[in-house]
Amino acid sequence: MFKLTKINSDSTPKAIxxxxxxLLVENANRLLFISGQIPVGKNGDVPRDFESxxxxxxxxxxxxxxxxxxxxxxxxxxTTYLSxxxxxxxxxxxxxxxxxxxxxxxxxxxxxxxxxxWLLEIEAYAAA
Numbered sequence: 001m002f003k004l005t006k007i008n009s010d011s012t013p014k015a016i017x018x019x020x021x022x023l024l025v026e027n028a029n030r031l032l033f034i035s036g037q038i039p040v041g042k043n044g045d046v047p048r049d050f051e052s053x054x055x056x057x058x059x060x061x062x063x064x065x066x067x068x069x070x071x072x073x074x075x076x077x078x079t080t081y082l083s084x085x086x087x088x089x090x091x092x093x094x095x096x097x098x099x100x101x102x103x104x105x106x107x108x109x110x111x112x113x114x115x116x117x118w119l120l121e122i123e124a125y126a127a128a
Contacts, residue, residue: 002028002127004076006103018096019106023076028127032068036081036121037061038114050087050119054094057122062098065126074126075104081111081121091120 007022008015015021037060039053040046047053065071082091088108104124113121 002026004127015103017092018099018103019078020103021105023105025076025127030068030070030128032065032070032074032126032128034061034064034124034126036123037064038118038121040118046117051090051094053119054087054091055098057120058094058098061122061124068126068128070126070128072099073102074128075099075102075124076127077105077107077125079107079109079123081109081113083111083113083119085110087119 003026005024005026006020007024008020012021037057039056040060041056047056062072065074078095080091080095082088091108113119
């Protein structure tokens with residue numbers, strides 16, 4: 001069984017908002033690298049509003065984890081690309097709701113997303 005230890009140096013600002021400054025992964029036997037997941041359903045539909053896109057994108061991540069016999073608690077690093085800063089609060093709320101008390105290392109970047117109707121993209125790393 002792998003062990004995750006939250007690392008939060010006393011010499012840096014505290015992590016607020018449901019993430020860890022760093023995670024030490026020990027005794028991991030498997031690593032999963034999840035490519036950028038997008039707000040597109042299996043049938044090709046893209047929701048119009050940000051919250052629905054965010055939930056769908058997280059659902060796609062959770063499904064990739066499930067396919068690798070992992071869960072949200074296996075996430076060690078998540079990078080979220082948002083098309084606008086205005087989506088930051090909703091993104092954080094949805095992430096905390098879906099991940100519960102699990103706080104992976106996290107980066108959020110405001111960027112131009114590949115398709116103009118996608119409002120975010122999320123990539124992740126997991127360990128087991």
